[in-house]
Amino acid sequence: MPRPTILQIVPELHTGGAERTAVDVAARIAAEGWRAIVLADGGRLVEELIATGAEYRRFPAKTKNPLKLWRNVGALAEIVEAEGVDIIHARSRAPAWSALLAARRTGRPFVTTYHGAYNQKSRLKGAYNSVMARGDVVIANSEYTADLIRARHPFASGRIVTIHRGTDFGAFAAPDRPARAERLRQAWGIGADKKVILQLARLTGWKGQTVVIDALAELAARDDWVAVLAGDAQGREAYLSELKSRIVANGLDGRVLLPGHCDDVPAAMALADVVVVASTEPEAFGRAAVEAQAAGKPLVVSDLGAVQETVVAPPDVDEGDRTGWKVPAGDPTALAAALDATLDLDPSARAALAARAKAHVERSFSLAAMTERTIAVYRSLIE
Template sequence: MILLQLIPQLEAGGAERTTLEVAQAVVAAGGRALVVSEGGRMEAELAALGGELVRLPVASKNPWTVWRNAGRIARIVRSEGVDIIHARSRAPAWSGKWAAARTDAHFITTYHGTYNGKTGLKRWYNAVMARGERVIANSNFIADHIRTHHPFAADRIRVIPRGVDLDSFDPQAVAPDRVAGLAAAWGVEWPSSRLIALFPARLTGWKGQRETLIALGQLKAEGLTMPLTLLAGDAQGRDAYRGELESLIAQYGLEDDVRIVGHCTDMPAAFAMADIALTPSVEPEAFGRTAAEAGAMHRPVIAADHGGAREVVLPGETGWRVEPGNPAALAAAIREAVSMSAERRAAIGERAAHFIRTQFSTRALQAATLRVYDEVLNSQP
């Protein structure tokens, strides 16, 4: 089988990570895995897994560029003998759909988010993600969203949750020197006398960093023994938002309690350094990969009570779920996590690890995706 995946860029993110995981599975099964993208920091990893990057301007939403990309992709399909085009984002999905229509390639999509659409034109634009021969939803939450907004696709939906690399996200696999090296790079004392809270997400408003700082400010005013909170995520192109966060840190006197540490390339070590993880997104996550990764690393998670997080975090068992966008509710959960004994937090972490390992794994994602590929290859495009 020759697979061609479409993803705008290969920077950090769940869709990008899944692109690489599926490429790895196809190569391991004896196929070829092409990825059409503008590239990014994950290019070398793709190559190491046996994937092949084809650089095209597929991040562009310019209609003329999208149309021209369709012709470029169609030529690649013919020259390389591509069997399946798998689109993971809207603009390249339009190009891929038109390319499939000009060739014998099958066309499938993965619906990676809710793709908010308030106008008829935007809803039409979004609908391309539901027009694959099979439409992969990365959570039951997303599957329900597709059924509601694109009922015509209901019989083509296949739910494949995102997976966690359980070999990498395993406390036993993370050597102490890796953690110590990362802590030194971030200027963090480790082992730490303070509880460490890790917030693993790119710096963007909907992820909830703003609300987290407000919650920490409330706890600081109460005189609570504060956790050291690490905001670990890419801020590229969002300098204004980073500046807003720095202003909030100063406003609430959190200079000694919060660090903005930037993009992290060793997330297992980051979770090993932490005691709890925060994923309080204001808008619903399609799945919540970082919450699952934290759970696999035996770390309790405080997540927002909506979207895919409801499938990943079990309140009272593996962590906490709080009202989205409510700093007071978030502060209450952080207060409880900080105040409980290390033994109780460890017990929650153990339950989280067991749940994630039995429900969500990269191997399960890869196997299920290959089954979908087999399904379409045995049908007419």
């Protein structure tokens, strides 16, 4: 078989599950000896992508303007023909419409990955979202997502393949991770005597930063913690201002930090004493929950979406099998109680929890398994 060329398209290469997965899959395509091309409109992950051996092409993939999307169809079809692309793989809705039409125009197989539990409160939004279910193969990043696709877009039922998001576990065992964590502690101005409560999520309402702040207000009597809500506001200045005001109003100034985007997730996880995923809407996968377990950290999550697959907790299992804590979404009192419990874990309980959590995610959510299954999808379409 001639060397296949796989083209992925994503709006930008900043932080996020779609972007991270595009880079990880491109790396595996290149390692396979195939040709990987990624189209995107810039982003902080571009250099990492190029270092994998993949090719990056700047493309106006983040536009949602209908006229520009239509123009992108022709531009994308030209790239497909000129570069001998064998498969087009779309990872976001707006560029997926251009990619779908370009695939039909050029006769190439079309793959989509349904990365999110996209808002669908109207028939028009449902039609817009439906492009992600129109692939020759539709990859769901969890069983939760697969069920969501079947419910929303029954026509896709026979073409759905579940491939859980994969994590690079080696990054959470690097020998220099403690030193990098200490540099983060110093950069964030956190005293060595403080326990660290960590949330890693872009600053947007449904990620639940306001719920975390309200929960922390209930823990204010404890003086042994500092909380870090690390994430990029991505232009949401009004929301960032709201968070800052809420911190001050709750008397948490200096105890709840908003340092912006964190490039070194393994180091941040190493620094943490407990990790929070406080989403108020379902996570289609929830990468941070898996990464926290890979790092062996106590974890508190909202009981929504794919956490049923990624986090093990009573009453579904015995207490001795727990890998994290699940609390009702949007409930700061329940979140505060779970945080209080995790902060008080003794060293032996922490060690046992860490061992269970690492074993759980390594069995089910490895980067190697995800990329291997994705390559298998590509092979099924070109062999």
